[in-house]
Amino acid sequence: MPRLEIADDGFRLDGRPLRIISGGLHYFRVHPEQWADRLRKARLLGLNTVETYVPWNLHAPRPGELRLDGGLDLPRFLGLAAAEGLHVLLRPGPYICAEWEGGGLPSWLLAEEGIRLRSRDPLFLGAVDDYLADLLPPLKPYLSTHGGPVVAVQLENEYGAYGEDTGYLADLAELLRAHGVDVPLFTCDQPADLERGGLDGVLRTANFGSRVEAGLAELRRHQPTGPLMCSEFWIGWFDRWGGTHTTRDPADAADDLDRLLAAGASVNIYMFHGGTNFGFTSGANDKGRYRPTVTSYDYDSLLDEAGDPTPKYEAFREVIAKYAPVPAEPVPAPGRKLAPVTVELDSGAGLLDQAQLLxxxxxxxxxxxxxxxxxxxxxxxxxxxxxxxxxxxxxxxxxxxxxxxxxxxxxxxxxxxxxxxxxxxxxxxxxxxxxxxxxxxxxxxxxxxxxxxxxxxxxxxxxxxxxxxxxxxxxxPLETLEGLTFTPVAPVVGPAFHRGHLHLDDPADCYLALPGWTKGQAWVNGFPLGRYWSRGPQTTLYVPAPVLRAGDNEITVLELHASAASTVELRDRPDLGPTQD
Missing domain, CATH: 2.60.120.260 (Galactose-binding domain-like)
Structure with missing residues (x-):
């Protein structure tokens, strides 16, 4: 059975040298019917590996519960990656950051008043133990040592930016081993945090998006031998409500990738495809002021939110071709988009009046x-x-x-x-x-x-x-809107649900725009698209083609304040807001 080895001179798989050229692709940010398409485009880029986090809070919404269905069918995702000939770097947490709600830690942990997260607190480690005991057995067949695609598993995520208790990291390593992980473990930290976030005997990797030589030199200072790897090579960034849309010049990012690969390092491009924070899953930051993250996780990635290759995809493909085989197939064409259409939301339900139904x-x-x-x-x-x-x-x-x-x-x-x-x-x-x-x-x-x-x-x-x-x-929680009574005239004061219908002959990807609306949430056929807010920068919500259907489609909007319009639009292109020069 294949096993990834951490040798003094680099990675080896089945005894042969391996340079990991990976890209971030989070299955939980992509509609499951689109996983295969995104994985194929990863292979066509020249990647040999994909990386994904695992969000504990979605897989275990309540203590003792494990969900591996629908969009959380991680075994299916891993199988699709294997079918494309891709290795997988698995990052199961317990903490993932990822600009994800709570960093992936389930909210029910905080029901314990004195709990200390990401520590040796028995309340926390006991919950981690239970989670890994449920999650890892179904994934065991997908470890490379059992014929699967997972070649390495992350121990913790940028722990050096949070704490420095190596005992905690050792406890996590012991739990992973006890629950069947027999592939190499690794940690990742920003260069300044490598000492605090590492554990002896576990491969250290570094996260950075520029200053390549300095980042690799700092990694080598803390790890004199072994593979050099950038586990998060940041090629874009996330957006916050009230800010601007962050972008990075493709040529600038490609030049840094070239320097990274020329140094002999392995890489995980963060993100290859960002996807979407559907529903209520966006996280937030608070460094003295609370800053919530937008719905889109486009991240100015190689694939945009709808999975279409960007100029950055082509620039990176040219660089990768200098160092590794790239398939001869052409760059994939953009997917078909729905023709623009306006939809009347002609019925409504007051939230305060019907709260008892929710x-x-x-x-x-x-x-x-x-x-x-x-x-x-x-x-x-x-x-x-x-x-x-x-x-x-x-x-x-x-x-x-x-x-x-x-x-x-x-x-x-x-x-x-x-x-x-x-x-x-x-x-x-x-x-x-x-x-x-x-x-x-x-x-x-x-x-x-x-x-x-x-x-x-x-x-x-x-x-x-x-x-x-x-x-x-x-x-x-608005997990379902069933039971609400809609009337032909929508309330004009206070939070209210607004609903309309649209007939489609041939569904395709599109973007929901809400000009004249203020703030709230939107659903299409019951699928939660996420939060909208007129403060921007994002003004459209991505609608994956699989959530639409031939025939009647239902659009529901929860407007928290008021709308100057009674219509919404489905458009053929996104608007993620202005960028800052």
């Missing part, structure tokens, strides 16, 4: 966090009774992440974590008025110590200095 409320003395409610994604609707009429000041210790406030169903203001807002003044029209606070989880922090990121209304909540006597906390 989640069961829990009563308590104080608002309960999402984690206390057993909820990962979506919204929580908090409600309480206001005892007096007149001027009022609502004060909240921590809003995670965005609170829309209503009195008797009428909007009175918004509090944003991003802007460090904690207080809101308004007039209460009558004694016994209903206070409603709709809180949106805009993404748990995925990097740094901020990963201990609980959601909802946290700490004390007071009105005129007094805590309301009782609270209703209603989880609204």
């Amino acid at each position: 989640g069961r409320a829990v009563t308590a003395d104080r608002p309960l966090s999402m984690e206390q409610l057993g909820q990962a994604f979506g919204f929580v609707l908090y409600e309480a009774t206001l005892p007096e009429a007149g001027p009022a000041v609502l004060r909240i210790d921590e809003v995670h992440d965005r609170a829309q406030v209503f009195v008797d169903g009428q909007p009175v203001g918004v509090l944003e974590r991003e802007d460090h807002e904690h207080a809101l003044g308004f007039a209460v029209p009558r004694r016994g008025a209903r206070l409603s606070v709709l809180v949106e989880n805009q993404g748990r922090v995925n990097y740094g110590t901020g990963i201990h990121d609980r959601k909802g209304l946290l700490g004390r909540v007071t009105v005129n200095g007094e805590e309301p006597a009782g609270w209703s906390s209603r989880p609204l």
Whole structure:
């Protein structure tokens, strides 16, 4: 059986020298019916390997549960990679960063008040042990030592940027071995963090997007012999709401790839194909100010969000051809796109009016966090009774992440974590008025110590200095919209669902545009496309062809504020926003 060997002079597979030329392709960011297409385009680029993270939070939405179905059918993805003749670098976490919600750590870990993530805390390591015990046995046939494509497994992800407890890393290595991983392990860190994030006996690799010679020299300083590898060669970057769309010149990125390969190093291009943060899966960063990540994970990659080759694909293919065989087939042509069409959303359902159909409320003395409610994604609707009429000041210790406030169903203001807002003044029209606070989880922090990121209304909540006597906390995960009653006239005030239909003869990839709409979520035929927000930069949402069907198609939009339009558009090209020179 083939085994990857870590030799003093580089990688060897079956005793023959191997240079890993890999590209990042996250199966959970790509519709499963498109996996084969993306993997084929990886092979045609000249890659011999693909890399993927494994998101613990999706595979184990609740303790003791393991999902390997549909878009989470990792064994199927690994089988398709093998069918293309590609090796796989598997990065199972437990923490993955990836600009993914919570860095892939499941939210239910945070239901334990004192838990210390990414540490030797028995609460955390016990949960990791259970997860790996469930995940790894079904993957064992896909390890290269058992005839499969997985040649190496990552131990942890940029741990040196978070901590320096080698005992924790040793514990993880022991768990991986105990649960059947018998291929080489590796760590990855940015050059400055290589010492803190490494473990003796485990291959160190470095992450960088430029200054190639300096990055490799620092790696060699910490690892005098063995393969040189850049596990994340950053060729683009992710975007945040309110920012600009980040791009990198193809020639500049290709020149750095050339220098990397000329040095004899192996590489994993991050990203070969970025894909999409469908639904509520985008992460966030918080380095003094909370910054949520957009829905698109285009990343200015070699394949765009729809899987079409970009100029960067062609530039990289030319460089790779200097160092490794590249198939003689031509660069794949762009896929067919749907002709532009406008769709009328002609029925609606008020969220506040029908919230009881979307989640069961829990009563308590104080608002309960999402984690206390057993909820990962979506919204929580908090409600309480206001005892007096007149001027009022609502004060909240921590809003995670965005609170829309209503009195008797009428909007009175918004509090944003991003802007460090904690207080809101308004007039209460009558004694016994209903206070409603709709809180949106805009993404748990995925990097740094901020990963201990609980959601909802946290700490004390007071009105005129007094805590309301009782609270209703209603989880609204929006995993399904079934049961909502739509009427021909959509509500014009407050959060509401808007729905319309479209007949198609021949579905194809397209992009949903919402000109005139403000903020919310969108679904096509029940498939969650993700978050839209008029602040940009992204103004379209990718619609994979497989979620459409010949015949009738249903488009549903949750608008949190108001829309100046009653229509949406399906377009044939994306708009990811302006770039910064």
